[in-house]
Amino acid sequence: MPRFLHTADWQIGRQYSRFAAEDASALTEARIATVERLAQLARDENVDAVLVAGDVFDAQTVSDRTIRRLFNALAPFSGPWVMIPGNHDAALAESVWSRARRLAAIPANVHLVEESGIVALSELNCAVLAAPLTQRHTYGDLSDWFDTAETEPGWLRIGLAHGSVQGILADDIDSPNPIAADRAAAARLDYFALGDWHGAKRIDERTWYSGTPEQDRFKDNGAGQVLLVDIDAPGAVPQVTVHALGQHSWQQWQVSLRVASDLEQLIDRLDALPPQSVLDLRIAGQLDMQSHEQLEEALSVAEARHRAFTVDLGQLHLEPTEDDIAALHADGFVGEVLAELRLMQQGEKGEIARDALVILTGMLRDAGPREHVLGDAP
């Protein structure tokens, strides 16, 4: 009764340019750490083999160090790993894999399948039919030879491929790396382990995407997980358990603030977020000065709590109240300017006006209430 751990799309070497440098490098680091935790999980769960369905590396020319580190991260699990190249790390004439070989970085227990073929895991009575990508762009179904492939009778037939299942996921006519939706059935596979889709997703009872073990973008649903697959016997329906593994939760919020309670709600939501999340906020609406301060405070707190944090306040207007203005002692033409900026927030140069307003109110506030002393010499 073999047990597999199905994972894919590790995207090792991916960089996150939208975040600040230190956050970005931490996120990059986290990906390797997650692989290590994955290996630990495989060990702890007594998995018989780990199936990695493509896109191990994010690019062909990652550094040598990154290659070594990745393979080092596999150390906790000494059982067999079966890996296929995906579209990011396709097995071209010269590829990250050929480099890894030259570096002698690939451990012995890693079966790297660079040509379509069958990997026989004889101690498990299991044949893995692997369809690696060997070109930059593939338009044919690389798994179609599965249908006529012969394996040992009585052995499990496990499919391992990387691409998009036709008709299930949103696709164009010419989507690359197509995979037939009924491949598992047509090829009499006991389990079909797929990669390329970054969220864990069930296609049919035998066909699953594991998704990436560490979320790497905002959009993906169900990312940050691995699949534990138990197959009782050849022909039995596999039991698939989804196991969360990722460290960082990626959230992208669009928030509109109109009344004070909106702000409170936002603050509550921020507090409720698990720490070390990756957060992107887009805030629109309008606030008076006090609320604005409150918001800035909350954002500052959130920034410290989380792994990475970006916020866009472009659509947020500052609407100081009469009290605010009075407190600023903005008299004379300064007061006029203040009023004009408030109005300008609505118009074309709204964002600039808002920024200017923030600067002005900030300076006035810092200057403090002034004694109206006649004759301050310049």
Added chain:
Amino acid sequence: MKMQRIRVEQLRQFRQPLAIDELSDGINLFTGPNESGKSTLVRAIRAAFFERYKSNSVEDLQPWGDSSAAPEIEVEFLWQGERWHLVKSFLKKKRCDLQVGTRSLSGEDAEDKLAELLGFQYAGRGASKPEHWGVPGLLWIEQGAGQDVQQAVRDAGNHLKSALGGTLGELASSAGDDLIAQLDAERGRLLTATGRPTLEYKAALEEKAALECRVQALDEQIASYAQQVDRLAQLRADQLADQSKPWLQYRREAAQATERLRDVESLERDQAREQQALESCRESQAMSRQQLDEFASQQDQLQRRVDAHRQAAEAEKQLRDQGATIRQRVESAEAAYKKAAGRAHLARQKEQRDRLQRELDQLQLQLEEKQRHLGDAQKLLEQIRQQRVELSAIAIDDVDLKRLKGFVEKRQRLEIEEKAVATRLEYQLQPDKSLLLGNQTLQGQGEQVLLEPATLEIPGVGQVRIIPGGEDLADLARQRQQLSDNIEQAMTALKVSSLAGAEQRAEDARRLGADIQRNEDRLALLAPQGTDALAQTLALHEQQRQNVSQQLDAFPALAEDVPSLVVAEAEQEQEQRQLKAAEREHANYHTQLQLAEQATRTASEELHSLEQRLESPGYQETKSKVQEQLRNLQQQQQDLEKSLADRQQQIAAANPQVLRQDIQRLSTSADNMERLASQRALDIRELESKLEVLGGQGLEETRAEQAAALEQHERRCAELSRRAEALDLLLQLLRDKRQALTRRLQEPLQRHLNHYLQLLFPSARLEVDDDLVPRQLVRSADTAVGEFDALSFGAREQMGLISRLAYADLLKEAGRPTLIILDDALVHSDSQRLTQMKRILFDAAQRHQILLFTCHPENWRDLGVTPRELDGLRSMQV
């Protein structure tokens, strides 16, 4: 504000108190000579307000030499219905008490209240300076400072603005300028004055640009890497095909073709050989034929020779027949020639004879002429000889003649002179009376010249001796006598009797001489060398004539029908030519005859020799052998031709040309393929190692890092750019608003200024800048604008005062106190201007209290106010 009372004590020259009260609204005029304390009073008022009561820098207030004094100043004025009473004393006794209505203030509180009311401030330490004086500094004009209005306005600037701000119903923003300065500084951290990025912003932009370049470069490298990977894949795929070594097949085929080619080539060689044999066969045939032809031709030749011989003989015979005729022609030509020559000879002789005759005749003529000449010449000679004799007889020496003439003339002159000098005796006698003069009787009338003493006898009377006077006369007479002697002598020598005669003789001699000359000329013509020569020539001629005559006689007589020489000679020439022609013909004939004989002989010889040869036996034998040979050769040729044709077919079937091409094509293809394969292997190795190196560089990872950094910088730049824009916007708005406000402040000020200015320059304008400082004076519409600083001292004084009055009006409108103090203002104005200024002051005084101090009371008599003399005031106090 209305000042009501001023009192000073222990202040400079006012040791005793001096109080001035009963001050009125409008102009208060104080006069006094210099040193009467006008300026002291002004100083007192200023000190009361400007100087801190605790100040130690006011020693100038003390009376001279009295350091223990405590100068005290008391000021009382009304403002907005309340009475303000200030008492301040300095130095020895420091005190400051202010009462405002019912309230009391003292010390610094009092001072601050005053400062707030009037709009000035206190010095931090030391004496009060112009920058502290604020609004009063503007309205209280010190002596000689009237024209310095610009600085005063600046110093009072903030006070003015805040005061004036109230007019408009809002406070001018005191914080505004600070804010602007602060924002400007902030902006300066991002942008330069011209709006270009600077400092951090600039650095960020530069870094961004650099990163963009790096990312681009990396992208290119990555693309290149990918290309090379693809190329490697392609090469490897190609190499697979190379495994089977396809070129070997081609080599085999080439070898086969080469075999076949060799066979064909040997055939070709045989072919060539037989071809040569055929050629030589043909040649041999040709030779044989040639020989046979020769035999044939020799037969023909024989026949020809026979004919030739016959022809030659005939020719010879013909020639001989012609011989006689030719000889005959020659002889007749000779005879004719001889005859013609004889006639020509005769003709020449006649010619010669005639010539001699002509010569003779000519000589005769010449001889006769010459004889005539000789005769004439001899005659002339004789004539000349005679004439010469004659001449010698009558010749007169010119010199002698001249001398004679001279004597005569001189004597004549002397006689005239004598006569002149001489005594003249004129007489007119009665008819029958007479006188006797010497021995001359004088009768009737007449005159006598007396050259020497003479005796006049008067009958009946006596004798009168008349002695002509002078030695001269005697001298003259002597001279005359001398001359007469000379003359006599000369004439004798010349053998003449008179001068006239001598002259005549001279003339004759000359004429004769001329004649002689003429004759001699003629003689020369006739006989240039003389008559002897002429006679000789004549003799020669005679001789000659005789010679010719003799010659002529020697000639024989001639027949008459001798032709002319020309004709005879022509005939002779013709006959000579004909003779020559005939001789030539004869010569020709001989030559030809000899040739013909020779020809005949030769032909005969040739004929014989050929006949002999053709009849020899060896000749026939050779001929038949050659004929057989020819037949053999013909057969051989036929055989060869057939053999060649067969083989040619064989060769054509094998198609050697195509074989050769195939071999080349196949070998070259095999070579190329092999070469390509090895090249490909090299390329693959090279590419693999290059990719290994490149791969190790971790390009995409680096690119991702750089791209991340780039995005960071882009964000930062965007952020900074937004901030810069916001700052720009803010600054722009603030500055615009401030300017608008300033304009609103400027406007009323402008109005007030122009109001006063009209009284001075009807259509002028004084323009103020943003700081409300007067700048330019525009006289009228078309005069050029003049800067305030460029006006004359007097004009600036006037402008200065006008400006301050306008500020005062403005302040009054704003509800602020305005007290104007003028300490000897307008000293530099001419009387016309002064009049205008007084109008202006009078107008201003309707609104403001003015304290006017002057030492020129006469200037201010028409102000409508009573002047108060300080001295008078002083004396009243005591």
